[in-house]
Amino acid sequence: MEAKQFDAIVVGAGFAGLYMLHKLRERGLNVRVIEAADGVGGTWYWSRYPGARCDSDSIYYNFTFSEDLYKKWRWKERYAAQPEILEYLNFVADELELRPDIQFETYVKKATFNEDTKLWEIETDTDELFVAKYFISGVGCLSTTNIPPFEGVESFKGEKYHTGRWPHEKVDFTGKRVVVIGNGSSGVQAMPLIAKEAKELTLLMRTPHYVAEARNHPLTKEQQDEAISKYDEIRDSFFTTPGGIRMFTTGKSATEFTPQEQKETLEYVWKTGGLALGSVYPDVSVNKDTNAVVSQFVRDKIDEIVKNESTAKALHPNYYITTKRLIIGTNYYEMFNQDNVNLVSLKDNPIVRIVENGVELQNGTIECDVIVFATGYDSMTGSILRMDIRGREGQPLKEKWEDGKGVKTYLGLSVQNFPNFFMITGPQSPSVLTNMPSSIEQHVDWIDRCIEYLEENNIQTIEAQEESEKEWAKQCDDIANQTLFPYTNSWYTGANLDGTKRSGFVIFVGGLDNYRKICDQVADDNYNGFTLT
């Protein structure tokens, strides 16, 4: 097999891969993006379930590195739906003429660092071999779907779908009995739309979650013009805010307000919609008293909306709000007032197995025609590890990050023994706790600057030092331990799948603004904490 030589191979043609390609190509590097799908878009290519939309305000959910590019695009709605985001990414690919350097319908199976040549050898399912100095993962944090290992899944005779691998054609639920497993962001968005068509919808719920009102609406021409005129402000928020997005906040703890003031403010946030329940009081994720105020407000809202008292109680979340991803929804709680919608709490009535005509629970079988798995992802590390990446002496990355031992990276960008391998929004970076395009721009810019430094100084390899990995993991854990996050079992804590153990905290929760300063300082100090050869 003849090897195809490049300076850099980038995996994935979502936001991350597209911008990385653009940057490195501008630097004069010969780059190839390898993408499994037949089009650009990454997660927005695959997640086509009904109601799929982003929970960042659309005017922030785009690139800002080019003012020209930013000003050429107008979003139609406050929260962009999946087709519009996919359209946007296709627009970016066309504007920047990226397609000629993307190889579609190709999956990276294995990547091995060759100690002799100091190059990466990348094997694909198309039986091609690519060789490159730099190997860059842009596979995202949430792209490997998770269907829990329920007994009997294959025996089910009806239709089954996972929200993250939805068919391209519309799925018709009319007259069907549908079971949905999972009520994270995906399930919450999909269910009210499915329930409009289905004869019957039953949610099998393991943990009740906090769902705030989205209040999506079309953007008027004036609002679009305003967004365009606010380019500088929006770009600035990518650099100066903890989430890479400007959010409504009182700037104070809830404990500094009277109960009446708290209620008025939270009512305002509820009516305005969006994720501001997580920002209205900056200490909501660290102060139990503030957290209790916001959590109770949502439980009271559930009681106001959901007419059946026992259903309302069953929907009450009881973990600290924000310690699992806050969800925004439209007509989610209202949906439980429909006669065709049922709720089963799996705590009281767990799943035994899936059978050919439905789902067998401890207290009987729910017959159905369709099962929708809204059961999330092998998050943060799943898509990276699926590639069988091998560093020095053939060491598999999987072995290094083995279950329970914990992820080891420096800055979430680089791994010791894996030279010239970079991760865009990898584990132990701020990633999913931020507006993703903000984090992606920061990472890509950092990697690009690093590569410029290596090329200008004739440096062959860069990799994290063992000691810096230890310190970084400690720093991620130390910051997380000052918050309420560790009280809740979630994929933030490294317990990404059923049965996997909690390891270290896999997200840097100290804010994108602080993280950016740390990364810039490392670069200013000529890559302190890295080994360069």
Ligand code: N01
């Ligand atoms: O997945 P999730 P998601 N038996 O992991 C349940 C982004 N996103 O696809 O909470 C029964 O949040 C699980 O139950 P529990 C966003 O970052 C963004 O919804 O673990 N149930 C949970 O209810 C989001 O956070 C947008 O007890 C099982 C659900 O499945 C991330 O993607 C839209 C189970 C999984 O929820 C993932 O969201 C969509 C089992 N064995 C996604 N295993 C927006 O921008 C799991 N569950 C709006």
